[in-house]
Amino acid sequence: MSVNKILDQFPATIQATKELTQKQKDVLIASIQLFAKQGYANTSTHQIAVAAHQSEGTMFKHFKSKANILRVALEPVIFQIIPDVAAELKKDTLSKPFTNLHDFLIIFVQNRMEFAEANQDAIKVFFSELLYNEDLRQEFIDVARKQFIVSFEGTVTKLQKHNLIIDWPFTMIFRYIASVVAGYILDRYVLFPNRDWNDDDEAKYLVAELEKVLQPEQA
Amino acid sequence: MSVNKILDQFPATIQATKELTQKQKDVLIASIQLFAKQGYANTSTHQIAVAAHQSEGTMFKHFKSKANILRVALEPVIFQIIPDVAAELKKDTLSKPFTNLHDFLIIFVQNRMEFAEANQDAIKVFFSELLYNEDLRQEFIDVARKQFIVSFEGTVTKLQKHNLIIDWPFTMIFRYIASVVAGYILDRYVLFPNRDWNDDDEAKYLVAELEKVLQPEQA
Amino acid sequence: MSVNKILDQFPATIQATKELTQKQKDVLIASIQLFAKQGYANTSTHQIAVAAHQSEGTMFKHFKSKANILRVALEPVIFQIIPDVAAELKKDTLSKPFTNLHDFLIIFVQNRMEFAEANQDAIKVFFSELLYNEDLRQEFIDVARKQFIVSFEGTVTKLQKHNLIIDWPFTMIFRYIASVVAGYILDRYVLFPNRDWNDDDEAKYLVAELEKVLQPEQA
Amino acid sequence: MSVNKILDQFPATIQATKELTQKQKDVLIASIQLFAKQGYANTSTHQIAVAAHQSEGTMFKHFKSKANILRVALEPVIFQIIPDVAAELKKDTLSKPFTNLHDFLIIFVQNRMEFAEANQDAIKVFFSELLYNEDLRQEFIDVARKQFIVSFEGTVTKLQKHNLIIDWPFTMIFRYIASVVAGYILDRYVLFPNRDWNDDDEAKYLVAELEKVLQPEQA
């Protein structure tokens, strides 16, 4: 299934980026792990350097500041946490054109669950930094706005035209989807990572929650 | 409506607590404001002291440590963010015994919206600290467990017996409600506090989202 | 035996002093105990106030400063750690005039052991403060000088005239006695207070050590 | 005489230690001097940094805590204040096997006087910290125990077998020697450093004091 390809994004994304040397990628990976465990403010650049097996001097040569390490490390999440729904749909509808909300939600949920599984740490850091880091928030809002217009909002509008989704304001729909998915991620990866999770069951509940609310009123 | 009384909780709660002097309340209020704006780790005790118009010495005499300031300031949220649903219901069912989910949700949503409005800053701080502050997380989980057993889970179970709510596992129901409400709070007070919000509309959407999912399957 | 009377000096000394109220004596007693356990510098005036069951304000009214509390509390030791040998001898020689070193040492050693037993804490504090507290050291040296002249040195000189003690310089003799006795006190009360001590045995060894060295060369 | 070589120990010891940079040695030397003059508790890390011509940051990078500076600075004293008697004897008895207590005491006293001369400050600090610093006391007791068993107690027992020293319990003998030597050091370097001292005379008195007491009873 095409969505699987999204899986190897991250930290694969970091791994693949051409402009970064392996040492620099080590820094980003170590950073995300430490930030996720202790928080950004409670992690020292010294800790990062040790975890990434290199000197602080070298680290600062490349990344200039601690804040910049965070920014670069979170870039993949900033760009991918809102999925490029349009692209995903296009891939899948090549063979099987979209005619119902249910199939869309199944693909969407699976896609996001895989993204979350692969990027737990970075997502946790991203959310917490979003609260206080004005720069990050602004950068994300800018990116998100574009993503919405070219993909998400467009897709939703199209679905609404075909009466495949409820006729609520886009922001309402978006927040609802985001809330349900984010709630799952928080529960699953942040609050109770050690509970005994059954991902298939979770997926079914998520789809059900989304479908019940988002299906068109008199469908 | 009885739920209105819950409104004057916080920072009203801080204001009213008998054991605290006005100076101590000033510290808590200033702390929450600063923490909400800059984050706990980025706020110095010096800043708090200045904002609360007193010396750091005095502050530490009363609160012993910065961590303790946070703990005391968040106590109201820890204890009230999960509402005492049972108590609320009892008040309202004195006159009008509960017979449908819809009325329950209206009261519930209004109650939480008012709580959020009154405690925006503290809620924001609470969420962000929940991510990395083990002690806080543990304290909250302990408190929450009790709250669940005596109130929330009991209420849900009772509703399920009367076929007034969907027959999903309690944790699933709880997470769904929490996700939807928390998503609204995040959007409303953290991410886009300056947008032009219509609280009545928001309440209607929230109730709709909750009702569509939570209503019993063949009701 | 007359030396027994010296026993009830301290903290009896503090208890008896006329100019001090009970509350003030409580402060001195608490101070000595805390200083002995933690050191002067590591003991806060707050701790003392709590241990003495009164307010810091009152304490400072009477004692003016922490340093002064120490000075007043140590006064008994300053004045009595060098025994008034002449007076002791006079008492005992009323019945049994002194004719040999051995009897003198027995009385002397017993006297000092009892003093040490009764004033362990204060002695410990006294020694440690002697090292760095210039004022205390000067006060002690002044007091000691007088005590020497009127009592100790006079006694030794008299004993030397009668060929009852070795003909070494007085300072040498004094240091020797002080070393042997202080070494015992340190071992007994500071370093190994929990060992199983037999005070009679210790007394015999002390007397032996003193006698072997201090007896006149061809006695 | 071989014991002279022990002289260049300290602060020579600090100077020579291979693992320490010059900057780190500066810290230790400055610390000991300041601690000896003012006491550990009354000396600020700022004072040490200034005296050692570096920043507090650098100091803490290497020593981690003020307590650790003390510990490292006192290490030479901890390990050498109880002399390795056995080793000393072996050196000297290569040519001239030990047959009397007198020669042993001469060597011993000279050795300790030289050690004291070279380490006055550290010894003073060591003694005062021994009173309240539990960790230091424990470390010293541990080290001392080993030193005793392999060297001091063995030597004394051997001397007793050959009837070269009095048949007292070892702890008694050890405390007596320690008292006499420590009494001298305290008098000489702490209480009256400015008096006009004649070290040869002092040595003779010390040897006499030790010999009179320690010689076998019917030798």
Added chain:
DNA sequence: GATGAATGAGACTTCATTCAT
């Protein structure tokens, strides 16, 4: 280029002392 020693600003915290009540 790569390193890590050095820095100094600033964080949290303690405490002897004062003073309004």
Added chain:
DNA sequence: TATGAATGAAGTCTCATTCAT
């Protein structure tokens, strides 16, 4: 008079960043 809340100076320690090697 007795109190203890309030203070601010000073203490220990951390850390992002720089720079000489």
